[in-house]
Amino acid sequence: MALGASAAMIATPAVVADAAALTVRSGMAISIDDTVVTSNSCTLGAVISRTKALTAGHCGDVGRPVFDRKGSRIGTITANRVAQRLDIAVIGLAPRTAARIDPVDWNAKFDRGQLVWKSGITTGYGTGKVTDPAEVLRTSHGFSLAPPFLTRHDSYSIQTSLRSESGDSGAGVRDSRGRVVGILSSATLEGTVVVPVSRLPRALR
Incomplete structure (x- = not known):
């Protein structure tokens, strides 16, 4: 985790x-x-x-x-x-x-096996595939130097095979055309979970 x-x-x-x-x-x-x-x-x-x-x-x-x-x-x-x-x-x-404004697909849909890629500050550029396209509530755990030290957050997300480590949080996840389709949330035992940008309310875009 x-x-x-x-x-x-x-x-x-x-x-x-x-x-x-x-x-x-x-x-x-x-x-x-x-x-x-x-x-x-x-x-x-x-x-x-x-x-x-x-x-x-x-x-x-x-x-x-x-x-x-x-x-x-x-x-x-x-x-x-x-x-x-x-x-x-x-x-x-x-x-x-x-x-430097990025292309974003606010209506992106995900398919199992779909190619995605990201660039994070820790692991750099990397490609992967969507392993579970279902946008379901997943729980991530982590550690912080500030109380309460052990942290967790729940988020609707999809599952990917992207490699990620501490510091990669927030990285834009892109499709094969280079459009941002999600935000990297965290790494789990099953892979890396990604939050679809399509779920962000229009008023915040």
Whole structure:
């Protein structure tokens, strides 16, 4: 059992820098403060507009600032659907941040054996197949450096054979045409579970 997000100790708060020269893109490393001394390292999954991006919901709560690898603030978590059993969070991008917008299939359907691929900050680029296309409620477990230490979250998701490890949470999962069709939630004993982006309410897209 492995949670896709990784928690890391930080000695000092992340540096808040001007986002004017930053380019936000899918696959980049992001850090979201968890407590005053810990942060979650995740992958930015998709830039869906000039003002919004997606990652995994368990990576951070609403209102938490989001930083890039260098500590520059790129945005804030503005919506989180974990409580609605959907492991997706929306990042409101900081003003003047350049955004490399991704193609997204908001109506994607999944078939057993379908080819999918992802790029996560830990395991990099990897391909796999859909092993169970049923969008059912699955439970993922993990570990955090902050209480309650042992964590779990439930989310409607599909099952894939993609390889993922701590830190890959939030990565965009794409179809053979390169369109984002899901957000990587976590690794389990059966494979990697992926949350379909089609379940994200239209008002949050």
